[in-house]
Amino acid sequence: MTKRFPGVVANRDIALTVRRGTVHAVVGENGAGKSTLMKILYGMQRPDEGTIAIDGEQVALHSPADAIARGIGMVHQHFMLADNLTVLENTTLGAEKLHGIGGRARARIQEISQAYGLGVRPDALVEDLGVADRQRVEILKVLYRGARTLILDEPTSVLVPQEVDALFDNLRGLKEEGLTVLFISHKLDEVLKVADAITVIRRGTTVAEVDPAGTTSRRLAELMVGSELPSPEASESTVTDTEVLAVRGLTLTEPDADGVARTVLDGISLTIHRGEVLGIAGVEGNGQAELVETIMGMRAADSGSVVLDGKDISGLLTRARREAGIGYIPEDRHRHGLLLEAPLWENRILGHVTEAPNSRRGILHPSAARQDTARIVAEYDVRTPGIEVTAASLSGGNQQKLIVGREMSGDPALLIAAHPTRGVDVGAQAQIWDAVRDARRRGLAVLLISADLDELIGLSDTLRVIYRGRIVADADPATVTSEELGSAMTGAAANGNERPEGDTP
Numbered sequence: 001m002t003k004r005f006p007g008v009v010a011n012r013d014i015a016l017t018v019r020r021g022t023v024h025a026v027v028g029e030n031g032a033g034k035s036t037l038m039k040i041l042y043g044m045q046r047p048d049e050g051t052i053a054i055d056g057e058q059v060a061l062h063s064p065a066d067a068i069a070r071g072i073g074m075v076h077q078h079f080m081l082a083d084n085l086t087v088l089e090n091t092t093l094g095a096e097k098l099h100g101i102g103g104r105a106r107a108r109i110q111e112i113s114q115a116y117g118l119g120v121r122p123d124a125l126v127e128d129l130g131v132a133d134r135q136r137v138e139i140l141k142v143l144y145r146g147a148r149t150l151i152l153d154e155p156t157s158v159l160v161p162q163e164v165d166a167l168f169d170n171l172r173g174l175k176e177e178g179l180t181v182l183f184i185s186h187k188l189d190e191v192l193k194v195a196d197a198i199t200v201i202r203r204g205t206t207v208a209e210v211d212p213a214g215t216t217s218r219r220l221a222e223l224m225v226g227s228e229l230p231s232p233e234a235s236e237s238t239v240t241d242t243e244v245l246a247v248r249g250l251t252l253t254e255p256d257a258d259g260v261a262r263t264v265l266d267g268i269s270l271t272i273h274r275g276e277v278l279g280i281a282g283v284e285g286n287g288q289a290e291l292v293e294t295i296m297g298m299r300a301a302d303s304g305s306v307v308l309d310g311k312d313i314s315g316l317l318t319r320a321r322r323e324a325g326i327g328y329i330p331e332d333r334h335r336h337g338l339l340l341e342a343p344l345w346e347n348r349i350l351g352h353v354t355e356a357p358n359s360r361r362g363i364l365h366p367s368a369a370r371q372d373t374a375r376i377v378a379e380y381d382v383r384t385p386g387i388e389v390t391a392a393s394l395s396g397g398n399q400q401k402l403i404v405g406r407e408m409s410g411d412p413a414l415l416i417a418a419h420p421t422r423g424v425d426v427g428a429q430a431q432i433w434d435a436v437r438d439a440r441r442r443g444l445a446v447l448l449i450s451a452d453l454d455e456l457i458g459l460s461d462t463l464r465v466i467y468r469g470r471i472v473a474d475a476d477p478a479t480v481t482s483e484e485l486g487s488a489m490t491g492a493a494a495n496g497n498e499r500p501e502g503d504t505p
């Protein structure tokens with residue numbers, strides 16, 4: 001199959017064969033063409049050349065509805081469930097014709113849930129479910145619509161190790177029932193654990209089909225980039241005793257969907273020094289996103305304060321906080337990080353309008369901004385035909401590289417990084433880590449939120465565990481394992497150094 005976009009060939013005569021009853025992984029660098037291939041298979045995009053055959057029969061997929069009719073379903077990376085509806089309502093929405101919306105639908109959901117060990121309860125409210133459960137609901141939704149082949153886009157990026165194992169059990173269950181799973185992943189160790197076959201894509205074309213039994217993650221990564229990889233260097237501590245960020249007793253209450261007040265942040269205190277990376281580990285939904293947005297002034301705390309470089313910035317607007325020296329890599333790059341329909345160079349200015357080189361003495365300076373965008377594109381290896389294309393036309397990983405480059409520019413005192421390498425490939429991940437370590441050596445303080453426990457452990461000088469809006473444990477990144485951290489995050493706190501009640505520094 002071949003698929004061209006203006007200035008890029010996203011898929012170049014790509015070939016893929018997936019056998020029924022297998023788990024098949026697709027790996028490749030950012031921008032290699034994985035998502036494009038999956039979108040074509042799900043009928044979201046049309047190939048310029050080439051054919052698709054299912055069970056030997058050539059098919060034309062003009063829309064996701066066509067794909068579903070042919071038994072192909074997709075679970076997207078960003079879940080698409082309505083929070084205020086139940087599992088039953090979410091599942092039947094748009095599929096009322098299949099089994100109605102009542103008793104028959106409920107029975108069918110229970111049947112599917114049992115058959116594949118998904119443990120999904122039809123009457124649970126989606127907002128009460130954790131990330132892993134929501135993912136199972138997404139899978140169930142696709143199965144409910146009759147899919148025999150499931151496409152999953154980076155399914156493990158939001159899960160803790162224990163949840164990844166559970167998901168893999170589910171995937172094995174599906175394949176034992178004769179279903180087929182096709183998934184994209186950047187986590188090569190995981191791919192090796194679960195896949196029966198691995199297709200490697202480089203620069204838009206298939207370069208290898210690999211048997212997981214006979215390969216290593218390093219070898220896979222080398223196939224992806226087409227050369228040998230540098231080994232990651234261990235880094236010495238650069239932590240100083242100069243405070244950059246001090247958060248004191250931050251408390252936030254917000255109404256839930258029923259209007260009932262809920263404590264989201266419960267007296268959070270933390271301090272980050274020059275040269276220190278402080279990592280926050282937690283299962284998604286335990287307050288880490290709200291913590292970041294409160295520090296950034298996007299939510300108003302009920303009490304507590306945020307002090308940057310000795311100045312209380314609690315009363316400032318988000319823009320003023322950025323100008324005071326905070327770089328911010330947001331969790332949701334589409335909502336808070338980019339203007340998707342604007343060209344790359346305008347995205348360079350976004351959130352940094354008043355700074356050099358984007359403006360001089362209050363006057364916008366497009367040519368300097370353009371030049372600096374070209375610098376970021378080169379330095380962070382953003383794969384793009386140019387800086388005039390829209391952000392929407394970049395692959396997910398390349399969008400992320402652009403944001404990281406932008407937020408590291410202008411030498412911030414503090415970098416708040418929420419999932420900085422989500423969706424980027426191993427090469428780009430190493431590059432972003434290097435950039436953070438370099439900046440840290442120059443005295444940058446970093447607040448790191450990540451669901452990637454290896455990243456948290458590898459990059460942090462200090463680790464704290466957040467659970468239900470409270471810091472419940474500390475862990476030493478030099479000794480803690482990702483399994484121990486995973487258990488501490490799920491509330492067990494057994495393997496971290498649990499903090500006694502009221503122990504705030």
Ligand SMILES: Nc1ncnc2c1ncn2[C@@H]1O[C@H](COP(=O)(O)OP(=O)(O)OP(=O)(O)O)[C@@H](O)[C@H]1O
Nearest residue numbers: 005010030031032033034035036393394395396397
């Ligand atoms: N709608 C589009 N318009 C223009 N170019 C596009 C569009 N979608 C994808 N591309 C380009 O096609 C190439 C392949 O992108 P794709 O999203 O398939 O990569 P990927 O392997 O999924 O990357 P990632 O791991 O970063 O998600 C990239 O160069 C990207 O910029």
